[in-house]
Amino acid sequence: MATAMRKLAVVTGASSGIGLELAKIAAKEAYDLIVVADEDEINYAADELRRSAVNVEAIRADLATSEGVTALIESIKGHSSQIELLMANAGAGLGHGFLDQDLDRIRHIINTNITGTMQLIHAVGNIMRDQGSGRILITGSIAGFMPGAFQAVYNGTKAYLNSFSFALRNELKDSGVTVTCLMPGATDTKFFERADMLDTSVGQSKKDDPADVAQVGFDAMMDREGDVVSGLKNKVMAAVANVTPAEMLAEQHRKMAEPGSGKH
Numbered sequence: 001m002a003t004a005m006r007k008l009a010v011v012t013g014a015s016s017g018i019g020l021e022l023a024k025i026a027a028k029e030a031y032d033l034i035v036v037a038d039e040d041e042i043n044y045a046a047d048e049l050r051r052s053a054v055n056v057e058a059i060r061a062d063l064a065t066s067e068g069v070t071a072l073i074e075s076i077k078g079h080s081s082q083i084e085l086l087m088a089n090a091g092a093g094l095g096h097g098f099l100d101q102d103l104d105r106i107r108h109i110i111n112t113n114i115t116g117t118m119q120l121i122h123a124v125g126n127i128m129r130d131q132g133s134g135r136i137l138i139t140g141s142i143a144g145f146m147p148g149a150f151q152a153v154y155n156g157t158k159a160y161l162n163s164f165s166f167a168l169r170n171e172l173k174d175s176g177v178t179v180t181c182l183m184p185g186a187t188d189t190k191f192f193e194r195a196d197m198l199d200t201s202v203g204q205s206k207k208d209d210p211a212d213v214a215q216v217g218f219d220a221m222m223d224r225e226g227d228v229v230s231g232l233k234n235k236v237m238a239a240v241a242n243v244t245p246a247e248m249l250a251e252q253h254r255k256m257a258e259p260g261s262g263k264h
């Protein structure tokens, strides 16, 4: 009797936060996993995921680089299981005014959030289209609806991903492959610390639980939805942003993200 082909899920940025929670859900659903991040922590995350008795491969790669993404693509192609889920979640933010930011860090943010994500989705999207099945989840953000004064580059990358996601979804509509965009609001992860935004109002605000956010995104991907904003408050923010002038949104964002805007 032929055994059923095992199915593979790939999660980028799976060492912490939303990505780790997405990987835990995929493990619970009995997918084989490839998990990826830039630092050693990905190996600890993989050990934790293996407790769900699934096959887990951990890859340490800088997804801001072409070499890093190529290494991941080679692992996906060489894997014995067929890729069914791609969760392109790796991403990072960067606080402070644009002119005060370091240009190398700016490049790294753009290359992680956009360029590396494009290279990965281009390769995996082709594999999925050829096999006639697959689901792609892109972690965008409600930040993509607002010009992000004091986080301008990051919000721009998320506006790109929010838009790209719907465009690719449309192109693939008869292919068996679906694309879903998860748009979280402020979530309790390492994100704000890494973006050097702990002294901002948004950095100090009450945040969503990454496990809840991941579940909302995973369910939307499995239901082949176009997008999902996690949480009622964020849904209201997204709806209001759609009808608010950009000038006003940028001013509101300044109040949330300007260094020192948090309570002392």
Ligand SMILES: NC(=O)c1ccc[n+]([C@@H]2O[C@H](COP(=O)([O-])OP(=O)(O)OC[C@H]3O[C@@H](n4cnc5c(N)ncnc54)[C@H](OP(=O)(O)O)[C@@H]3O)[C@@H](O)[C@H]2O)c1
Residues within 6 Å of the ligand: 012, 013, 014, 015, 016, 017, 018, 019, 036, 037, 038, 039, 040, 041, 042, 061, 062, 063, 064, 089, 090, 091, 092, 093, 112, 139, 140, 141, 142, 143, 183, 184, 185, 186, 187, 188, 189, 190, 191, 192, 194, 210
């Ligand atoms: N937290 C929020 O408020 C929020 C809101 C909306 C959207 N998001 C999005 O959610 C996604 C996950 O972020 P998070 O909040 O869960 O933050 P997080 O805890 O900082 O997780 C980010 C993950 O991405 C990985 N990563 C970052 N740059 C990478 C690179 N160049 N190469 C490989 N891996 C890289 C990190 O691994 P390393 O530590 O190894 O670099 C980590 O695993 C991001 O796309 C973020 O933009 C977050």
